Structure formats: structure tokens, C-alpha cells
Amino acid sequence: MGRPELVIFDCDGVLVDSEVIAVRVLVANLARHGLALTEADAHAMFVGGTMANNAEVARAAGADLGPDWVAGIYAEIYAALRDGTPVTKGVPELLDRLDTARVPYCVASNGSEEKMQITLGQTGLWHRFQGAVFSAHTLGVAKPDPRLFLTAAGDVPPETCVVIEDSPTGVRAAIAARMRCLAYAPEGDGVALAGLGAEVFTSMTDLPEMLHLTRA
Template identity: 60%
Template sequence: MHDLVIFDCDGVLVDSETMSNQCMIDNLARYGLELGLEDALGFFVGGTMSGVMEKARELGADLPDDWLEEIYGEMYARLQAGCPLVGGIPELLDALDAKNVPFCVASNGHEAKMQITLGQNGLWDRFSDRMFSAYTHGAAKPDPELFRIAARHFGAQTPVVIEDSRSGVTAAISAGMRCLAFAAHDDGAELRDLGAEVFHNMHDVPELLAL
């Protein structure tokens, strides 16, 4: 059995990716960049907001220097209005607790964002002391160091990562960790090609982890 489960946050614990990316689409349209949801998900999922800013400028968006402050404000407001959990997450966390398997979250997102999304769903208390943010630790996926920091914190020898993005899967595989890839909206072929074990329903994870 694994001695640590490392969760990504957006798209794995909370169903926030579509909401966050639609917010970015609406914002970027004001700066001359028209994107569809599929394009935005392909360009931005799993990245940092500074990376989003850089990519958007490459694609032609005329962004002001204070754009990060602006988009954070708009995105946080939209998420605060309501961001549901991914189905099956409460049951999975309960199953891990029942087997005394520790878990944590390691995300490229800011802790303030996780406080909004996890806080409104009753998970903040379960993760607040086991949270690893790229903004805090200075290591953003696909750099594997964020996962290594989490594993060292728990003294884990056989951690498993649950991810949903290219950058996250790449980081987990580079760290030498088993990676389960949650593909909620497609067949997950790209993530499988990167070395992850793809699944489509969070209720399947207890069996995959032999809980």
C-alpha cells in the first residue's frame, strides 16, 4: 500500500478548471485574444498564472503589467460564488483516513485560491496543514520538486500522485512516483502516453490504491 497520496487541487479535488478557464477566456477577450474553452484548457491547465500571462501574450493578448492582480480578483470572485467538489472525493478521503494513509495537496495554484475552493466545501481543515503550493515553495510543475518536497515532509517512500494535467503527470513521473491521471472529459490518451494510469471516475480510486 502507498504511504502517501498527493492530490492536485484544481480538477482533482474541486471541479474548478472549467470555471477558472471561462473566467480567463472572458478576460482575455477584452485584451484582443479570442479563445474557446477547449483551447484555453489545452493552453492553460496545470500551469501557473504567470505562465498563463506569458502564453496569452505570445498568442496576441495585449495585457497590462498589472494583469495578474486583475485576473486573480476576477477568478477568485467567480470561484467564491460556488465551486463544487469532484464527485467521490469525500468518500475517497474517508477511505484513506480509515486505512491511516496520509494525504496532502500539491498545486501550482496559490494557497489563497485553495482556501476559497476547499474552504467552501469543508475540506480546508483537512488540508490546511498539509498543503504544498508552488507559490510557497518556489517549485512549479512540471518541475518534480514540489512532489519531492511533499514526500520528504511525510517521510514517504512509496507516494502516489493523483493528477489531471500534462505538467502534473510529467512532474510525478520525473519524481519517480506512480501517477493516477483523472480524465474527466476525454479518454486521457495524452496523459497515458506520458506514463500515467488513467481513470475516469474518482469512485474507482480506492480499488486502484488497494484500500
């Protein structure tokens, strides 16, 4: 595959370093509901899933969660994200390269549009994705279902799209959509993602070459 016709970004953990914040809030919240987890445990159990599904996973693991838990945890996470969510190093420069190469891009997330407005808005990225934001909350279909990515692609053939992901859920959705998937694993823990069919990279500075943006 040469230069893509469309690049589809996941949001949390790819464009912004928000997952660390969300996991920390989740661990503290679940501890109050009778489920003690390390941040590593919570990351493995919950990252990439929808919050409704996370609630079921937590209940199955022993958490005593009420019917309003999802709304409550969202409020806690959003408040923490508003306090400061850093952009992933190298992302603004990568978007500049895509703009120069005239390669369109969008964001497709299992998170809500409100959450993306919070995280991308404070990092200066929100305006760069205007008209190109796809949320599972809005569309009613979430990863690993490939329809989120297929909807984001629109009329662009799937085989000409590249998805940038960081979770098994997202990788599965990209592969099911027949899209090339590049998996961001900055801590060097991408073996599982590679096993699902993704090409692993560890720095956003790796992407211009992988996306063939270095060619004239």
C-alpha cells in the first residue's frame, strides 16, 4: 500500500494522552465500589471498550455498581480531563505533514463527542477535525464493530485507508473493516497488537515514513 487516501485516528491514547487520566479515575472509583485494581489491571480490562461494557466487566469482577454508575463515572473522568490533558508528542507535526501532502484525516472514537471536545479542544486539535469527528455514542455502533471505521471512511475504499490505534478493540475493528492498522505502543508492549494484525510503532515520528509522506 502506498500513500493512503484517508487516515483515521483513534482519539484517547493516540491523539491525546488521556487514558492514563481516565484509568486513574476509574481505579479510584471502583475501589469505592468494592473492586480493588491496579492501574495496569484496569488498563488491560477496560481500555478500548465502551463504558457500558466496562460496567458489566466490573460487575462481573465484583464491583457493586448502581444503575447510574456510567453517568457518574463519565462526570468524574470529564472533570479530571478538564484539569489538563496533554497532546501526544508529535501529533501536531504529523497533522501538518498530512496537510502538506493533502491527505485527509478524521477521528473515530468509542468516546463521546463531548469528551473529544474536552480533550482535543484544550490541545488545539479540535478545529483540525471539524466535520471529521465520528463518535460511537452518536452513531450507535462501537469498536470492535467495523462499522464505526467504515462510516468514517464514507466513499473512500477501505483498502486505501489507514487506521491509527492503540487498543486491541480498535485493531480488531480496523482489521474487520479491511483497513491497514498502525498500532501505537510507546512503551514497547505492542506484541499483542501485532498478533491481531497491526503494524506496531513506538513514536509519532515513525509515521511519515510508514504513511509514505516522505516521498515527493
